[in-house]
Amino acid sequence: MSLAQRVLLTWLFSLLFLIMLVLKLDEKAPWNWFIIFIPIWIFDTILIVMLIVKMAGRCKSGYDPRNGAQNMKKKSWYLTAMLLKLAFCLVLCAVLEQFTTMLLSLVFIPLWILLIGGLIELGYNVFYVRRD
Amino acid sequence: MLFSLRELVQWLGFAQFEIFIHISSLLIFTILLAMKVDKLLDLGWWNVFIPFFAADGLSTYFTAIVTVRLFQDGEKRQAVLRLFWILTILSLKFVFEMLLCQKLVEQTKGLWFGLIMSPVFILLQLLMIRACRVN
Numbered sequence: 001m002s003l004a005q006r007v008l009l010t011w012l013f014s015l016l017f018l019i020m021l022v023l024k025l026d027e028k029a030p031w032n033w034f035i036i037f038i039p040i041w042i043f044d045t046i047l048i049v050m051l052i053v054k055m056a057g058r059c060k061s062g063y064d065p066r067n068g069a070q071n072m073k074k075k076s077w078y079l080t081a082m083l084l085k086l087a088f089c090l091v092l093c094a095v096l097e098q099f100t101t102m103l104l105s106l107v108f109i110p111l112w113i114l115l116i117g118g119l120i121e122l123g124y125n126v127f128y129v130r131r132d
Numbered sequence: 133m134l135f136s137l138r139e140l141v142q143w144l145g146f147a148q149f150e151i152f153i154h155i156s157s158l159l160i161f162t163i164l165l166a167m168k169v170d171k172l173l174d175l176g177w178w179n180v181f182i183p184f185f186a187a188d189g190l191s192t193y194f195t196a197i198v199t200v201r202l203f204q205d206g207e208k209r210q211a212v213l214r215l216f217w218i219l220t221i222l223s224l225k226f227v228f229e230m231l232l233c234q235k236l237v238e239q240t241k242g243l244w245f246g247l248i249m250s251p252v253f254i255l256l257q258l259l260m261i262r263a264c265r266v267n
Contacts, residue, residue: 015253115158126152
């Protein structure tokens with residue numbers, strides 16, 4: 001997928017989600033929170049499928065694993081991050097729909113793990129790689 | 133993930149360090165938000181939003197330094213373009229945060245969410261235009 005396609009995909013789903021969120025918050029649309037999050041579900045599914053296809057491509061016969069060991073680690077982290085985001089959105093929707101009563105601190109745990117992981121990766125790029 | 137860090141820096145126009153600051157502010161904000169909603173801490177909404185305001189301030193300071201350095205190196209065009217872009221993004225973000233905080237504090241009916249979100253919609257359009265230019 002080219003950069004333009006990826007940008008367009010992200011932009012489109014973000015715009016759709018924000019429009020639906022505004023409609024819900026302004027009480028113009030009496031929809032379920034799970035419906036409001038549909039653009040997020042579709043976007044996440046696309047990303048997870050793309051990641052799994054890429055990772056499966058490395059398991060094919062004839063692929064030299066020495067070249068991509070680091071890359072595979074990175075892909076696994078990305079997959080974990082996507083699953084954490086998905087878990088956070090699901091639990092948030094369940095709480096907003098009052099399917100369950102839960103402390104917000106517990107709802108935020110997957111997001112915190114995701115953000116801390118992202119910060120570690122970014123911090124490594126900013127402070128460690130640059131120093132090298 | 134979907135974008136490499138280099139692509140993200142190119143698209144958003146922010147340096148890696150600035151992205152680091154904004155993600156850190158988001159993390160601290162969510163912690164404060166959870167503590168406020170769960171009543172573990174007695175905080176006002178303006179206090180909960182402090183990490184975002186601090187990140188905006190730090191980012192502006194960082195941008196000012198980079199602009200001065202670029203001017204000193206004689207890259208005036210790039211310095212001005214960068215300054216305008218970052219200040220536009222940061223001001224839109226700041227207006228959104230201010231409006232949201234105001235809404236949460238006062239719960240006024242006149243301030244509807246479509247209005248609060250309008251800076252974010254403008255931001256999305258600007259990002260799309262920039263993406264076309266970067267490509």
